[in-house]
Amino acid sequence: MLAKELVALKADNVLPTDGGVAFSGSMLTMMQANLHSRIASRVLWKLVEKAYRSEDDIFRMARDLEWPELFAVENTIKVNVTAVKSPLRSPEFVGLKVKDGICDRFRLKSGARPSVDTREPDMRIHVFLTDRMATLYLDTSGEALFKRGYRQDAGEAPLRENLAAGILGLTGWQPEQVLYDPMCGSGTFLIEAAMIARKIAPGLRRSFAFQQFKMHSDEAWQKLRSEARASENNAMFAIHGSDVSSTALAHALENLETAGIADTVSLKQLNVLDAKPIADAGIWLCNPPYGVRLDEKEKLALLYPQWGDVLKQRFAGWHAYFLTGDLDLAKKIGLKASKRTVLFNGALECRLFEYELRAGSMRGG
Ligand SMILES: C[S@@+](CC[C@H](N)C(=O)[O-])C[C@H]1O[C@@H](n2cnc3c(N)ncnc32)[C@H](O)[C@@H]1O
Incomplete structure (x- = not known):
């Protein structure tokens, strides 16, 4: 169902994978997916994927990325790690290594480092580990997409x-x-x-992490929102x-x-x-x-x-x-x-x- 939705949003190379659907596209496609997808939980931007053996390999993967080009040092961060069949013992330790890599890269650039906020971070970084491969993603959505902003009160056992x-x-x-x-x-x-x-x-009633990205164009975003509003009907x-x-x-x-x-x-x-x-x-x-x-x-x-x-x-x-x-x-x-x-x-x-x-x-x- 999600793959169909992404094809309709003109995403390229749409490919269902385990637990998600991969696609490629421009920043505009990413914004459209966040604004219009009714089925996705999050839209993650794949930054790097590499083979790894140790925590240090993953630290280097994080440190070598140009984080200061993606978001400001004032933005708070949180790193999530999901591991399936990884030989590394502690996902928490991997998370710390990635956070260290991001902070080192910022310090090199400006002498300052972003703070961690585990409750309401501006930027979420997701690390996925398989037995051999590590992938780092920047979360473009922020809060999960099922939070549309209309739910006042949950009631008894509501569905997502x-x-x-x-x-x-x-x-x-x-x-x-x-x-x-x-x-x-x-x-x-x-x-x-x-x-x-x-x-x-x-997604019309909520904000997204991508609005704080350095390359974000608010003009393009407001245009997408106006187009979305214009296609609503009153039937x-x-x-x-x-x-x-x-x-x-x-x-x-x-x-x-x-x-x-x-x-x-x-x-x-x-x-x-x-x-x-x-x-x-x-x-x-x-x-x-x-x-x-x-x-x-x-x-x-x-x-x-x-x-x-x-x-x-x-x-x-x-x-x-x-x-x-x-x-x-x-x-x-x-x-x-x-x-x-x-x-x-x-x-x-x-x-x-x-x-x-x-x-x-x-x-x-
Ligand atoms: C699991 S909840 C449904 C949750 C809903 N899908 C949502 O997303 O909020 C089950 C609902 O069935 C209602 N219910 C239980 N017995 C019922 C009955 N005999 N007739 C009608 N509704 C009933 C309950 O009041 C409850 O709101």
């Missing part, structure tokens, strides 16, 4: 915005179709859908949400209002067992609750078959999708899934189940 947007893509939902989330919680699916439908760029769409909890609905409404799209989504307080179809066909998409405690699990085990019955008896003609991390509960829906997609919600392995609801569809496992 970029996961919700990716799932909407996987369902094949198109803005002309009816979308219904009957357990909408803080409204993540609804908000992402409304932003897609209204063509609202996800009406059939995006509906409900939830049994009034607190959840209050969170959803607050988030919709902050995102400026409260008029695009209809919300209603309703138990899913009372849900009725708004149209003959549409996409039902939700992320039902999952139990952590045993008594919660037992209660939910009774509810899942009832949700399945609602779908079967009232929603013939619809496509239904559930995202859940609890496979035992999912089985209790009692409908035969036409598709299962493995997805990760943070570290939690989940499945997106798809059900094609035909009139008289058979019950099954």
